[in-house]
Amino acid sequence: MSASAATLPAPAPLRDPAARGRIGALVVAVVVLWPLLALAEFKPWQLLAPGNLQVMANFLAGFLPPSTAPDFLALLAKATVETLAIATAGIALAFVVAVPLAVVATRSLAVSRIGPGPGRAAGAALRTAARAILTLLRAIPEVVWALVFVRALGLGPGAGVLALAVTYGGMLGKVYTEILESGDTRPARALLEAGSPRIAALFYALVPTTAQELASYTVYRWECAVRASVVMGFVGAGGLGQLMDQSMKMLNGGEASSILLTFLALVIVADALSAVIRRVLA
Amino acid sequence: MSDLPHDVRLVSASLVHPNGHRALRAVSLALGAGERVAVIGPSGAGKTTLVRVLGTSLKPSGGGLAIGGVDPWQLGAEALRTLRAKIGVVHQNPPIPPRLRVVTAVLAGRLGTWPAWRSLASLFAPHDAAAARTALERLDLGERVFDRCDRLSGGQLQRVGIARVLCQQADVILADEPVSALDPALADLSVGALVAENEARGATLVASLHAVDLALKWFPRLVGMKDGEIVFDRPTAAVTTAMLHDLYATEGRVLPQQGVDVVVDRRMRRANVVALKRPGCQ
Numbered sequence: 189m190s191a192s193a194a195t196l197p198a199p200a201p202l203r204d205p206a207a208r209g210r211i212g213a214l215v216v217a218v219v220v221l222w223p224l225l226a227l228a229e230f231k232p233w234q235l236l237a238p239g240n241l242q243v244m245a246n247f248l249a250g251f252l253p254p255s256t257a258p259d260f261l262a263l264l265a266k267a268t269v270e271t272l273a274i275a276t277a278g279i280a281l282a283f284v285v286a287v288p289l290a291v292v293a294t295r296s297l298a299v300s301r302i303g304p305g306p307g308r309a310a311g312a313a314l315r316t317a318a319r320a321i322l323t324l325l326r327a328i329p330e331v332v333w334a335l336v337f338v339r340a341l342g343l344g345p346g347a348g349v350l351a352l353a354v355t356y357g358g359m360l361g362k363v364y365t366e367i368l369e370s371g372d373t374r375p376a377r378a379l380l381e382a383g384s385p386r387i388a389a390l391f392y393a394l395v396p397t398t399a400q401e402l403a404s405y406t407v408y409r410w411e412c413a414v415r416a417s418v419v420m421g422f423v424g425a426g427g428l429g430q431l432m433d434q435s436m437k438m439l440n441g442g443e444a445s446s447i448l449l450t451f452l453a454l455v456i457v458a459d460a461l462s463a464v465i466r467r468v469l470a
Numbered sequence: 471m472s473d474l475p476h477d478v479r480l481v482s483a484s485l486v487h488p489n490g491h492r493a494l495r496a497v498s499l500a501l502g503a504g505e506r507v508a509v510i511g512p513s514g515a516g517k518t519t520l521v522r523v524l525g526t527s528l529k530p531s532g533g534g535l536a537i538g539g540v541d542p543w544q545l546g547a548e549a550l551r552t553l554r555a556k557i558g559v560v561h562q563n564p565p566i567p568p569r570l571r572v573v574t575a576v577l578a579g580r581l582g583t584w585p586a587w588r589s590l591a592s593l594f595a596p597h598d599a600a601a602a603r604t605a606l607e608r609l610d611l612g613e614r615v616f617d618r619c620d621r622l623s624g625g626q627l628q629r630v631g632i633a634r635v636l637c638q639q640a641d642v643i644l645a646d647e648p649v650s651a652l653d654p655a656l657a658d659l660s661v662g663a664l665v666a667e668n669e670a671r672g673a674t675l676v677a678s679l680h681a682v683d684l685a686l687k688w689f690p691r692l693v694g695m696k697d698g699e700i701v702f703d704r705p706t707a708a709v710t711t712a713m714l715h716d717l718y719a720t721e722g723r724v725l726p727q728q729g730v731d732v733v734v735d736r737r738m739r740r741a742n743v744v745a746l747k748r749p750g751c752q
Binding site for chain 2: 393
């Protein structure tokens with residue numbers, strides 16, 4: 189028995205055909221990343237130099253304790269409500285901008301892609317156009333849009349809302365498209381093959397499989413919109429950002445830290461909201 | 471019954487998949503309106519591809535297709551959509567999102583004929599839940615109408631897919647291994663429901679089946695496929711056991727059947743007798 193086993197040829201080692209490509213990709217990543225880190229002057233050890241630590245500690249000490257002056261808290265409450273209003277109205281408008289563009293841009297809802305059907309080229313051109321619009325909307329930072337709209341609408345929350353609607357409309361539309369395309373696309377294709385219009389295929393096939401991801405990303409963007417209002421406040425678009433701008437200019441660290449604690453609370457609220465929505469949609 | 475003649479004619483059709491695999495070679499198949507045919511053959515014979523070509527979800531790379539005398543690939547987008555709404559496809563793996571309720575999944579068969587507003591409204595309050603339950607009852611699944619699809623077993627989900635096509639009231643029914651996940655009794659019931667749809671409404675029926683005994687029992691005409699070609703196409707009574715063994719020569723000496731634990735020949739002959747007794751068969 190052992191003799192016959194010995195005469196068998198040794199089996200050829202089983203080679204994973206994907207291994208070489210993966211190792212290559214890893215090497216390329218390191219080779220590309222290293223000069224980029226050097227270029228970005230990434231020197232984290234400088235943080236630990238004694239002089240720098242002292243400077244940072246002094247700066248942070250200025251933030252303590254958080255301000256609790258009653259008239260400041262009243263201002264803070266008003267600014268918080270304003271920020272929530274800007275973020276919510278901005279996201280609502282962004283949603284209205286994003287959904288039609290995403291529906292047009294989503295490949296898995298394209299009837300003309302089933303077989304080389306009629307209107308295939310026209311459909312592809314339309315999808316490319318929708319994607320181009322989404323790219324244009326989100327390529328320009330919201331703070332630039334805010335500067336533009338402040339010129340037209342004057343200082344105040346209105347400019348912030350419009351700026352969020354434009355930039356976040358582009359972001360939501362792009363990510364909605366990608367979420368809708370990344371789920372199981374067979375249900376949608378089956379419905380389209382049975383003559384369903386694309387809007388029905390969207391709600392009977394794609395949304396049921398991706399509802400949680402769509403909701404989660406939308407709430408996350410709302411959270412980002414709350415934070416973005418800080419930057420936009422600097423350009424006079426109202427809300428917590430404008431308050432933060434004033435506190436920083438007056439070097440009032442206590443007020444700034446109260447504002448930061450408010451942001452922390454709002455992010456926690458967004459997290460809880462997202463969890464509840466996901467549970468409802470599960 | 472429909473005003474359109476729904477005969478199906480495939481002339482010398484071939485199909486090469488994008489990866490170069492040649493799934494159909496010069497396949498010709500003519501079905502009169504209201505006829506029913508079973509397509510049998512070993513795995514990889516091209517049965518699924520044939521069903522997809524007949525269902526206008528794949529355009530043949532060569533040759534032609536006519537449904538009701540019309541080449542679907544010459545139609546405009548709206549006319550093609552109307553035609554597709556009359557073609558019902560039962561998929562082997564039902565393309566149904568798990569979060570959908572059964573009633574919604576079944577009523578999705580009507581999306582091709584419903585206006586968009588009704589499709590959307592039906593997501594909140596099912597438009598014709600009674601029709602969905604009737605279709606499900608024919609498949610012994612009536613009590614699950616308001617369950618979610620992710621609570622169903624694979625076999626139950628496959629029957630939901632069949633119920634969708636019954637609900638669609640299609641003029642041409644194409645079933646791709648419609649009972650592959652069902653036990654013998656339910657498989658028999660489900661194929662029987664499709665055949666009843668063919669006999670009662672005159673819907674043209676093409677079913678690819680892996681189980682030879684079901685094909686012999688329920689279908690007056692058999693098409694044998696192997697390597698992308700039609701090997702035989704004859705009345706069931708004229709199909710011999712030798713032809714079947716020849717067709718499945720690559721899969722060993724036992725013919726694939728739905729019935730459990732029974733070896734070929736005696737059972738085969740008995741199935742043949744049953745087929746001869748059925749009304750509508752030769």
